[in-house]
Amino acid sequence: MLKLKKIITRTFFVFLILIPIAAFAHFIIFPQETRSILIGYSGFKKDDRIYFNAATPLSKIDSLRSLIEQASIRVGDFWGQKTCNPGFIYCDNEIDLKKYSINPSAPAVTYTKLGAVIVLGADGMDLDIIAHEISHAEFYQRIGFYAFMFKIPSWFKHGLAMQNDDRDYYSEDTLKVRSYNYKSMPNVKNLKKDEKFYAGSREQVMLNYMTAKHVVKNWWTKEKLDKLVKELNAGRSFEEAFGQ
Numbered sequence: 001m002l003k004l005k006k007i008i009t010r011t012f013f014v015f016l017i018l019i020p021i022a023a024f025a026h027f028i029i030f031p032q033e034t035r036s037i038l039i040g041y042s043g044f045k046k047d048d049r050i051y052f053n054a055a056t057p058l059s060k061i062d063s064l065r066s067l068i069e070q071a072s073i074r075v076g077d078f079w080g081q082k083t084c085n086p087g088f089i090y091c092d093n094e095i096d097l098k099k100y101s102i103n104p105s106a107p108a109v110t111y112t113k114l115g116a117v118i119v120l121g122a123d124g125m126d127l128d129i130i131a132h133e134i135s136h137a138e139f140y141q142r143i144g145f146y147a148f149m150f151k152i153p154s155w156f157k158h159g160l161a162m163q164n165d166d167r168d169y170y171s172e173d174t175l176k177v178r179s180y181n182y183k184s185m186p187n188v189k190n191l192k193k194d195e196k197f198y199a200g201s202r203e204q205v206m207l208n209y210m211t212a213k214h215v216v217k218n219w220w221t222k223e224k225l226d227k228l229v230k231e232l233n234a235g236r237s238f239e240e241a242f243g244q
């Protein structure tokens with residue numbers, strides 16, 4: 001019994017030392033994501049689930065809250081019900097955006113370690129962009145961190161989020177023109193990793209987004225999506241779950 005107590009005490013102290021080391025290593029590798037996870041300890045103000053720099057005009061936060069509500073309804077309609085409850089970090093200036101976003105040239109990013117956190121820049125104050133990010137958070141909520149990060153190919157992840165994103169420059173009509181009537185579309189199913197999905201010119205990446213949207217749209221039914229989630233949660237690979 002005494003031995004067991006000793007083991008427990010030792011394990012406890014090892015963890016006590018390991019946790020700060022792991023947190024520090026995470027900060028070195030992913031500084032923006034670590035800051036976002038620890039946003040509750042920053043100087044940012046908090047209004048419900050939204051964090052923002054105290055210098056941000058409150059009218060902007062009011063608009064943001066309203067956009068989040070509308071976007072949440074859209075995502076809820078698509079999924080049948082919204083089950084996620086992500087946090088939001090609104091960065092009204094470049095300095096804050098660089099501090100919290102791993103990709104400050106994008107209007108928004110979503111982190112999924114220890115719960116979903118959506119970082120929005122001033123350009124992310126947009127219903128479609130917010131709905132896109134909440135849709136990522138919803139998929140993550142339903143299948144968990146491991147599957148979301150390691151099982152889902154990039155093309156499907158973004159194609160699915162695009163179903164809630166109605167920006168016209170990613171629309172079916174735009175794709176039709178850009179792909180010469182669907183004759184010249186990228187083979188998005190080869191874009192399994194984000195590095196590949198985002199490789200190439202801005203035009204190419206936009207074409208990847210609209211093609212992924214098109215492919216998922218042609219596949220999607222509510223039943224197929226529910227079944228995919230169920231299969232993933234039963235431990236199947238994406239290929240198995242998607243192919244069935």
Ligand SMILES: [Zn+2]
Pocket residue numbers: 132136157158161
């Ligand atoms: Zn996306």
